[in-house]
Amino acid sequence: MTTMTHETQITADDKVPVIRITREFDAPPAKVFRAHADPELLAQWLGPRDLEMTVDYFDCRTGGAYRYVHRRGTEEYGFYGSFHEVRPNEVIVQTFTFEGFPDGVALERAQFDTIEDGRTRLTVTSLVGSFEERAAILASGMDHGVREGYEKLDELLRK
Amino acid sequence: MPADALSAVFAALADPIRRDIVARLTESDATVNELAKPYDVTLQAVSKHLKVLEEAGVVRRSRDAQRRPVHLEAEVFDLMTKWIERYRRRAEERYSRLDELLRSMPDDDQQQAPTTSKPRKETRP
Numbered sequence: 001m002t003t004m005t006h007e008t009q010i011t012a013d014d015k016v017p018v019i020r021i022t023r024e025f026d027a028p029p030a031k032v033f034r035a036h037a038d039p040e041l042l043a044q045w046l047g048p049r050d051l052e053m054t055v056d057y058f059d060c061r062t063g064g065a066y067r068y069v070h071r072r073g074t075e076e077y078g079f080y081g082s083f084h085e086v087r088p089n090e091v092i093v094q095t096f097t098f099e100g101f102p103d104g105v106a107l108e109r110a111q112f113d114t115i116e117d118g119r120t121r122l123t124v125t126s127l128v129g130s131f132e133e134r135a136a137i138l139a140s141g142m143d144h145g146v147r148e149g150y151e152k153l154d155e156l157l158r159k
Numbered sequence: 160m161p162a163d164a165l166s167a168v169f170a171a172l173a174d175p176i177r178r179d180i181v182a183r184l185t186e187s188d189a190t191v192n193e194l195a196k197p198y199d200v201t202l203q204a205v206s207k208h209l210k211v212l213e214e215a216g217v218v219r220r221s222r223d224a225q226r227r228p229v230h231l232e233a234e235v236f237d238l239m240t241k242w243i244e245r246y247r248r249r250a251e252e253r254y255s256r257l258d259e260l261l262r263s264m265p266d267d268d269q270q271q272a273p274t275t276s277k278p279r280k281e282t283r284p
Contacts, residue, residue: 006258008251010243014178019246023254027261035260045256048249135169138242 017134021124029112032120033089036060036110043068051077062086066094081105096126104133168235171215176200177208181217184231188221194229 011020025032035041039058047053047070056067060083067080078099085093089112096106106126113121128134172178180194195205209229212218219230 006254008247008254010247010250012243014182015175021250023250025254025258025261027264031261031264031266032257035257035264041260041264045253045260048252049256131173132166132169135166135242138246 012134012138017128017131019126019128019134019137021122021126023122024115025120025122027120028118029114029120030089032122033092033112036092037086037088039066039068056080059083060086060092101136104129104136106137167215168217168239171211171217174208174211176205177212180205180208180212180229181231184218184229185236188228188230190226190228 006024006026009020009022011022012018013020035045037060039055039060042058043053043055046068051070051072054069054071056069056078058064058066058068060066062083062085064083064086065081066083067078069079070077079096080099081095081097083092083094084107085091091112092108092110094108094110096108097104106128108127109123109125111123111125113123115121126137128137172181176198183189183194191202191206191209194209195202198205209218209220213220217232217235219232220227221230
């Protein structure tokens with residue numbers, strides 16, 4: 001099998017506060033789905049390498065719920081939500097909340113589509129409560145450079 | 160404060176008319192009159208939108224007393240593009256790890272009949 005580099009595409013819709021991610025994988029939907037639904041597998045790829053991911057509970061089925069924590073030293077980032085609709089190898093609809101901002105909740109839909117050669121196209125659509133919230137999400141989780149970004153914006157706005 | 164400045168930019172862009180004004184300013188500078196034309200709102204309403212955009216640092220009004228064209232602060236948008244690019248790169252790192260994992264997973268998925276209730280896990284032989 002030829003190994004290709006697939007591009008991750010991000011779209012930030014300008015009409016609704018949605019972030020859409022599209023990515024192709026050289027594996028069938030069943031496998032890509034399993035890597036999302038099995039917490040042991042999920043923990044191997046979801047978090048950044050410098051953070052340790054611990055799954056508190058993870059019941060990936062319609063009506064189920066999950067919680068996991070990313071740790072680095074004494075820093076802890078908890079995330080939780082519920083699985084609204086799960087159809088194996090097809091779709092996972094879940095809510096997603098960062099415990100540091102409990103009033104914020106994203107509604108996420110991950111769709112696993114079969115494309116040519118039995119490969120998978122994953123489309124993740126994340127709908128948040130407001131454009132400001134989306135901005136915070138886009139600007140957050142960027143350990144490197146976000147401060148620099150803020151500083152630059154600060155400078156710019158002082159002009 | 161940086162976080163406030165950031166919120167101001169995005170609050171300014173939360174309104175559809177303001178986003179449309181910004182979209183049109185990406186093509187060229189324009190006066191308040193020109194900007195107001197396509198909308199069914201008063202000049203005052205458009206001026207108010209421009210004031211919000213100006214206070215957020217998204218646009219600048221020139222001192223040219225006659226026309227006072229509105230100019231887009233392109234740097235603010237470059238910055239936003241950069242944020243999205245960083246977010247994209249993070250997602251890409253995550254999915255490269257998933258690529259690696261998928262390569263190491265056995266090809267036995269087809270045999271596993273998917274259940275609608277609970278993903279079955281064989282923990283015992």
